[in-house]
Amino acid sequence: MWVRRQPSLGSDCALILFLFVTFGAATVRAQNCKVLPGQIKLGDTLRISCPAEFRSAKLNDRSAKLYLQPNGKRFGLLPISVKDTPGTFPLILSTSDGSESQTLRVVIRKTIFPSQNVTLAPEIEALHSTPEEMAVLASFRDTISETRSWQDPLAAPVSGCMTSPFGVRRLHNGKPTGEYHGGVDQRTPEGEAIRAVAAGTVTFAKQFNVLGNAVGIDHGQGLQSMYLHMSRLAVASGATVERGDTLGYAGSTGRSTGPHLHWVLYVNGINVNPAQWIK
Ligand SMILES: [Zn+2]
Incomplete structure (x- = not known):
């Protein structure tokens, strides 16, 4: 989802990034x-x-x-x-x-996720996924392949700063949706190349009602990535991609109110915070 740009966006982005890097990691050994x-x-x-x-x-x-x-x-x-x-x-x-x-x-x-309201025009709010689209996404999340194609750290798919972090509780036009933000939004100009975070196989590259033009990649051993709202796709289902390959171009298709990239990481079918994966 895209959040209307505020005058203070630059500093907001810096604050969000700061919060994500200040949590340390402890090591537990047996x-x-x-x-x-x-x-x-x-x-x-x-x-x-x-x-x-x-x-x-x-x-x-x-x-x-x-x-x-x-x-x-x-x-x-x-x-x-x-x-x-x-x-x-x-x-x-x-x-x-x-x-x-x-x-x-x-x-x-204990982790605190703030709330965030998104203002949607009626015709954008009215978009819904079809059963066929839901089935494509469920199949994508459920498929875990044995061969690992990814390496730490992942590559950032675009360079724009984060305008909506992972996990925020979402309101649409002031009404709670009961859903959390399952990926991150990065500010991305229309037409900018969107790149694969790691090598893998393109599971789907197609247009969805809510997701817009979207690409899903299986990176193997439980890691998958998904990229939404593109203006144009540059890959097809079944293609093999390398880290940094162009998947498509930024846009505002689907349930979106302006050009941005919403991207998602799944681990064993569960949405995880991409900020932990990008150094
Ligand atoms: Zn989003």
């Missing part, structure tokens, strides 16, 4: 496995490293597969949803046959 960060905010992602014999991680009712990496160790991502409950929880790491396990402690910190 005999073998390691999880970063040990204290995590809602919307951020746990990175779990283990010896090869470990296969899965579990935090409350959420599981994550640990994938064998070129260095011979296992690695996996476990997302913390905006809707999760803060507190201290055991992260249970298990071998394939369950004969061995380790438990690490993860602290999910």
Whole structure:
């Protein structure tokens, strides 16, 4: 979503970026496995490293597969949803046959997300996703491929500053939507190239009612990215892209009131905060 530009936008952007970089990451170590960060905010992602014999991680009712990496160790991502409950929880790491396990402690910190109102014209507010569009997105989120194409840190898809951060509670024309902002908005002039945050395979590149011209990329091992509201697409479904490749051009198609890029990261199908992934 795009937020009407305010005279103080430049300083707002700087403040938001400052807030995102001031939270430190603690390291928690057990005999073998390691999880970063040990204290995590809602919307951020746990990175779990283990010896090869470990296969899965579990935090409350959420599981994550640990994938064998070129260095011979296992690695996996476990997302913390905006809707999760803060507190201290055991992260249970298990071998394939369950004969061995380790438990690490993860602290999910209370995280405050502000509210943000977006003014929408009636014809923009009236746009809704079709069942077919919902099915495309559900299939995209549910598909997890085994081959990892991404590397830390991800590339920023555009250079414009952030005009709406991840996690803010959204109001449309003053009415609460009950939804949170599932990605970030970056100020982006019409026609500016939008670039892939990492290598991967284009799962879809098509026009949607609400998302406008949108591209979804599978980066493998649970990481996916999505780019919305483009004026024009530059890739097709099934294409293989490299980090930094042009996917399309910025615009204001779909439920949008001005040119910007709204982009999303999914980890194992859950929206996570992209700010944690861009250095
Ligand atoms: Zn947005």
